[in-house]
Amino acid sequence: MKIEEVEGIIVRETNYSESSKILNILTKEKGLIGVMSKGCRNMKNKLRGVSRKLLYGRFHIYYKENGMSTLIEVDVKNSYSKILSNFDGTCYASYLLSLVEQVAGQNNDDSLFDLLRSGLDKINEGFNPLIISNIVELKCLDYLGVTPSIDSCSICGDNKNIITISSPDGGFVCKNCYTNQKIVKPNTIKLIRMFYYVDIDKISKLEIKEESLNEINEFINDYYDRYTGLYLKSKENLLRVIKKVS
Numbered sequence: 001m002k003i004e005e006v007e008g009i010i011v012r013e014t015n016y017s018e019s020s021k022i023l024n025i026l027t028k029e030k031g032l033i034g035v036m037s038k039g040c041r042n043m044k045n046k047l048r049g050v051s052r053k054l055l056y057g058r059f060h061i062y063y064k065e066n067g068m069s070t071l072i073e074v075d076v077k078n079s080y081s082k083i084l085s086n087f088d089g090t091c092y093a094s095y096l097l098s099l100v101e102q103v104a105g106q107n108n109d110d111s112l113f114d115l116l117r118s119g120l121d122k123i124n125e126g127f128n129p130l131i132i133s134n135i136v137e138l139k140c141l142d143y144l145g146v147t148p149s150i151d152s153c154s155i156c157g158d159n160k161n162i163i164t165i166s167s168p169d170g171g172f173v174c175k176n177c178y179t180n181q182k183i184v185k186p187n188t189i190k191l192i193r194m195f196y197y198v199d200i201d202k203i204s205k206l207e208i209k210e211e212s213l214n215e216i217n218e219f220i221n222d223y224y225d226r227y228t229g230l231y232l233k234s235k236e237n238l239l240r241v242i243k244k245v246s
């Protein structure tokens with residue numbers, strides 16, 4: 001085994017034996033990897049504070065290509081303390097970790113790391129965590145190989161006279177192809193396209209009417225249900241918990 005350094009975010013932690021944890025880390029260099037943090041549950045262990053979900057750092061590890069690597073030490077890049085001090089933020093962040101982990105299970109692409117990192121950075125900066133989650137969800141569809149048709153009509157391919165977006169049809173629907181799909185606000189159509197293409201790091205303002213937000217969220221939930229095979233139970237639970245508390 002050789003010592004390597006990877007940049008990553010811990011997406012899952014699982015207790016192991018008396019005093020250790022297995023960390024699943026989404027890394028920039030190697031996609032999703034499993035790392036053993038030995039003894040980190042002991043009070044005085046130096047890995048104790050850094051062996052937890054949502055920590056973003058540079059991980060020094062004994063790297064094992066087809067097996068469990070071992071953690072040596074961590075340089076913390078962001079502990080996302082603002083997310084952790086906010087209930088909604090923590091719920092959404094936790095949901096995004098589990099979403100991106102599931103996506104990585106199907107497509108372990110290196111660039112997924114930056115998608116997760118940029119989303120968490122924005123939630124940590126105080127942006128609406130539901131909107132940021134919707135943006136990450138839309139972008140994840142690419143990795144799952146089921147990008148919706150949002151440049152032209154999903155039925156005829158024409159890019160003029162788009163009047164709604166329909167999950168059963170797989171995206172935009174134009175006036176000629178329209179039968180009886182649900183009509184969404186013109187702004188919702190525009191926003192879904194913007195969400196898909198936006199560079200998350202460059203977002204500086206997000207003001208979206210509740211009505212559009214609901215339509216976007218509904219479209220994404222239905223789309224995930226139909227085309228991805230991922231069951232977003234954690235999202236349903238999350239929304240239920242947040243509603244109950246607020």
Ligand SMILES: [Zn+2]
Pocket residue numbers: 153154155156157158173174175176177178
């Ligand atoms: Zn059409």
